[in-house]
Every structure is written in structure tokens, then in C-alpha cells.
Amino acid sequence: MASAAAQLSFSLPFPPFSSPRHRPVTAFPYPTTQSQNQSRVSLRTRALGPDFMGDFGARDPFPAEIASGFAEKVLGNVDTEHKILIPNASALSLAKQDCSPISPLQPPLSVDEAKALMKKVVGWRLLDEEGGLKLQCSWKLRDFKSGVELINRIYKATEATDHFPSLHLEGPNQVRAELWTASIGGLSMNDFIVAAKIDEIKTSDLAPRKRIWA
Numbered sequence: 722m723a724s725a726a727a728q729l730s731f732s733l734p735f736p737p738f739s740s741p742r743h744r745p746v747t748a749f750p751y752p753t754t755q756s757q758n759q760s761r762v763s764l765r766t767r768a769l770g771p772d773f774m775g776d777f778g779a780r781d782p783f784p785a786e787i788a789s790g791f792a793e794k795v796l797g798n799v800d801t802e803h804k805i806l807i808p809n810a811s812a813l814s815l816a817k818q819d820c821s822p823i824s825p826l827q828p829p830l831s832v833d834e835a836k837a838l839m840k841k842v843v844g845w846r847l848l849d850e851e852g853g854l855k856l857q858c859s860w861k862l863r864d865f866k867s868g869v870e871l872i873n874r875i876y877k878a879t880e881a882t883d884h885f886p887s888l889h890l891e892g893p894n895q896v897r898a899e900l901w902t903a904s905i906g907g908l909s910m911n912d913f914i915v916a917a918k919i920d921e922i923k924t925s926d927l928a929p930r931k932r933i934w935a
Contacts, residue, residue, distance in 0.1 A: 815841050815917035820882040821910070829853055829907025842916045848899075853907035856900040856916055860924060865893045867927040872896060874922050882918065884911045894929070 815838075830838070835854050839847055848855040862868050868890050875898065879885055887899040900916055902909040 815914050816921050818914050820884045820914055823902055823904055823909050823911060825904050827905055827909070829902065829905045830909060835908050838910075838913045842913060843920045845916050853901060856908065856912055857897065858916070858919070859895060859897045860927075861929065862894045862896065862924075862927045863929050865890075868894055868896050871922075871924060871927055874924075875919055878918050878922050879915050882911070882915055884915050886915060886919070 832849065832854065835847055839845065842856075845856045845858045848857050860868075860871060862871060872888050872890065875886065875888060884902075889897040889899075891897055898919065900912040901907060902912060
């Protein structure tokens with residue numbers, strides 16, 4: 722009976738939940754001598770959590786780690802100065818940036834600059850027209866009411882920027898948006914900032930319903 726109980730304990734993948742947070746591992750699923758088992762008991766511990774995923778974040782050091790004096794070997798001193806650096810505008814996503822005033826004397830973005838910024842927006846096309854570069858994006862929606870709702874959401878998302886896209890409700894269920902800075906005859910950083918903000922608008926509830934064939 723005792724041997725059966727011992728064999729059952731080896732087959733369990735985890736110790737019982739009632740165990741303490743850390744306890745020595747006294748059983749091994751492979752044959753060991755008594756001296757080997759005792760040495761492992763003194764060196765190995767197992768962290769137990771409320772679920773099978775275990776703990777996240779910092780943990781208590783193991784006894785062997787404390788004995789090794791690992792804390793004295795860590796780089797840094799008690800008087801080390803730690804700084805929290807605030808990311809600059811270039812490190813932030815475009816959707817988190819604010820539009821800035823544009824001077825009529827400011828040159829528009831070049832084709833190469835616009836193509837580089839296209840990687841930071843989703844679903845937009847770069848149009849090279851006679852009047853200058855433009856951004857264009859189209860949505861196919863469920864119905865006319867969904868198109869009106871999307872236009873309202875775009876307005877709310879861009880209201881604070883004071884840089885509005887040109888919106889067109891085409892047909893019963895399609896919306897087209899175009900962005901450019903008319904005062905400079907092309908694209909500015911503001912156009913890409915607004916495009917990124919529009920990208921964050923939820924549209925899944927406005928999309929056409931998928932047909933389910935029986």
C-alpha cells in the first residue's frame with residue numbers, strides 16, 4: 722500500500738495546492754541514491770502558485786542563491802541614480818501625437834518621406850495627383866446607416882486635431898476619406914497623424930455580416 726502511494730506521488734505533475742509557497746523537492750521521477758536525494762533537497766526548491774501558471778514577477782531567492790552571495794555580484798551600487806526617460810515625439814505612435822500649426826511657407830512632404838510614413842498607417846493609399854500627394858482610405862460597410870455612423874465616429878476622433886479629412890458617402894454602403902494639407906499643396910505630418918487616429922476607430926460592428934451557408 723505504501724509503495725502504491727509513493728508511485729502515485731511520482732505521477733503527479735504538480736504538488737497539491739495546499740502546499741506552502743516554497744518547499745523542498747523530496748521526490749524525483751528517476752532513480753537516485755539517498756545521498757544524491759539529500760543533496761538535491763538542500764539545493765532545490767519549487768515555487769508554488771495558486772494555479773498551474775505559477776508566479777509572475779519577482780520571486781524570493783532560493784537558499785542556494787543566498788548562500789552564493791549573488792547579490793554582491795550584481796552590477797550597480799546602492800547610490801546608483803535611476804532616471805525615467807519620457808519618450809520624445811518620434812518614439813510615440815502617430816495616433817498619440819498632436820497636430821501642429823502648418824505655415825504656408827512650409828514645403829510638403831516628399832514622395833520618399835511620405836512612403837516612409839505609410840508604414841505607420843493601415844489601409845491608406847498614397848495618391849500622386851497634379852495637386853500634390855494625398856492619402857485615401859475606403860471602407861465597405863453593412864448599409865447606409867453604418868456609413869453615416871462611421872462618418873460620425875471619424876468626426877469625433879479628429880475633432881480635437883482641427884485637421885479634418887474630406888469624407889464621401891458613396892453608394893449605399895461605402896465611405897471614402899481623403900487627407901492632404903491644402904495650404905501647402907500636399908501632405909504634412911498632420912495628415913499622417915489624423916490617418917493614424919482614424920485607424921484606431923472601431924469598425925467591426927459596422928462591417929457587412931458574413932453569410933452562413935447551411
